[in-house]
Amino acid sequence: MSRQKVSVVGLVPHRDRAHAHQMARRAAGWLVEHGIEVRVEQADAAASGLNEYATDVDAFVRGMDLVVSLGGDGTMLRSVDLVYETGAAVLGVNIGQMGYLAEVEPTDLEDALARVLAGDFEIDERMVVEVVVGSDSAAAGRWWALNEAVIEKTRAGRLVRLDVAINGTFFTTYAADGVIVATPTGSTAYSFSARGPIVSPRHRCLLLTPVSPHMLFDRSLVLDADEELRFTIVDERDVILTLDGRELGILDSGDTVTCTAGPKPARMVTFGPRDFHQILKAKFGLSDR
Numbered sequence: 001m002s003r004q005k006v007s008v009v010g011l012v013p014h015r016d017r018a019h020a021h022q023m024a025r026r027a028a029g030w031l032v033e034h035g036i037e038v039r040v041e042q043a044d045a046a047a048s049g050l051n052e053y054a055t056d057v058d059a060f061v062r063g064m065d066l067v068v069s070l071g072g073d074g075t076m077l078r079s080v081d082l083v084y085e086t087g088a089a090v091l092g093v094n095i096g097q098m099g100y101l102a103e104v105e106p107t108d109l110e111d112a113l114a115r116v117l118a119g120d121f122e123i124d125e126r127m128v129v130e131v132v133v134g135s136d137s138a139a140a141g142r143w144w145a146l147n148e149a150v151i152e153k154t155r156a157g158r159l160v161r162l163d164v165a166i167n168g169t170f171f172t173t174y175a176a177d178g179v180i181v182a183t184p185t186g187s188t189a190y191s192f193s194a195r196g197p198i199v200s201p202r203h204r205c206l207l208l209t210p211v212s213p214h215m216l217f218d219r220s221l222v223l224d225a226d227e228e229l230r231f232t233i234v235d236e237r238d239v240i241l242t243l244d245g246r247e248l249g250i251l252d253s254g255d256t257v258t259c260t261a262g263p264k265p266a267r268m269v270t271f272g273p274r275d276f277h278q279i280l281k282a283k284f285g286l287s288d289r
Contacts, residue, residue, distance in 0.1 A: 004089070004123075006065045006116055008037045011053075012079040013044055014071030020095045021048040023070045023106055027093075028053060030110055034117060039064070041082075057082070064088040066116060066269070072096015073189075077244040080128075080146045080266045089123055091116065091269040100188060100279065103270055115271060124274070125265035126185045127204050127225060131243060134256040139241045139249030144262050147186030150242045151231060151257055152178025152211060154250065159214055160239045163232040166223065173234065176213040181206055181229055181259045188280070196220040200276055206259060225261040232256050 009031055014020035028038045028050055038053045045054035061083055069079035069092045079090045092102030093109055104112040115121055131143045143149075153160050160178055164171045182191035184199040187207055192198060196209035197220055204225035210218060223229065233239060233255045241248045241257060251257070280286075 004065065004119070006036070008039065008063055008065045010039045010041075010060055010064050010067040010083070010088075011044070011048070011050070012041070012067055012069050012071075012075060012082065013048055014075045014095060015044060015047065017071060017095060019106070020070045020075070023093060023095060023109060024048040024050060027068055027070070027109060027113065030113055034113075036117070061086050061088070066091060068093060068113075069102070070095055073101050074245060076101040076268075077146055078246075080268075081144070081244060081246070084128065084144050084146075084262075084266055087264070087267065089267040089269050101185075101268065103268070103274075112271070116269065120271070122270050122272070124201075124268045124270040126201055126268060127183050128262035128266050129181055129183050129186075129206065130260050130262040131181075131241075132258045133241065133248070133251075134258075135249070135251055137249040137251060137255070139251060139255075143243055143248065145186075145243040146183065146266050147189045147244045148180050148182040148191060149257070149259055150178055150180050150190060150211075151239055151251070152242070154238050154240050158237055160233070160237065161235045162239075163234050164208075165228075165230040165232075167228050168230070172217065174210055174213065175215050176210040178211040178239075179231065180209045180211060182209065183207075191220070197222065198280065202276075204261065206261065227260075229259040230256060231258075 011024045013024040040050045040053045042054045067079045067090045069076045076092045094102035128144045131149045133139045162174045180191045184201045184203045187199040191209040194209050194211045206223045208221040238250045
């Protein structure tokens with residue numbers, strides 16, 4: 001049971017799904033009827049027909065208590081990115097495919113909102129990866145990701161070459177299509193498709209998984225959450241940095257990317273214990289033997 005009082009709710013619909021915009025209108029109507037302030041980012045408001053609730057990004061997150069994500073896992077990641085620094089919680093409504101992160105189905109929307117307003121929910125805290133970029137490009141700065149940070153090639157038929165240091169000590173030079181630094185939550189995403197291990201979200205660690213490595217050492221590394229990974233671009237081939245599917249910019253030779261555990265967790269609404277392993281079984285269609 002949560003003691004958090006909810007009075008300001010943001011809606012983040014999937015931008016390209018009509019059903020998500022329909023659900024946003026439905027959620028807005030219900031929330032306003034119950035005395036809740038509703039906000040929608042300007043980029044989403046017009047498509048949802050919710051212009052009366054449109055705000056810019058800064059106003060959207062200011063004083064936010066809860067964000068309702070209406071889409072798939074990509075929309076959840078966007079929602080977490082929007083409000084991570086504020087500490088607001090995110091409730092996921094699954095209008096997508098896999099839906100690992102979403103808590104409720106569309107048919108349960110009003111019931112879920114009622115439970116949130118009544119305080120009948122818990123907060124599931126998930127580790128994020130903090131990424132600090134040393135560069136003159138648009139990617140420079142400090143960023144956070146719930147799933148993963150990816151450094152990869154920009155052109156087919158080329159490799160990226162990255163010097164990797166662990167806890168300040170040189171480890172090796174990776175020659176690969178790219179590298180992924182994933183959280184336990186992100187272990188079932190891109191890292192998994194690159195043959196990385198699946199890790200329970202209860203765990204705290206960083207996963208370093210190479211993508212199509214051109215070297216004998218081709219396994220993932222599992223590091224403690226308090227350890228530091230530092231990548232340095234070592235040749236003239238441009239590479240791109242992506243966080244949770246969002247491209248931050250091109251990196252040049254000598255640029256650095258430093259990854260550690262984030263200073264605080266992302267916060268997601270749950271209505272009871274979620275059995276990660278049974279969710280995994282269901283999403284992958286694993287049958288009983």
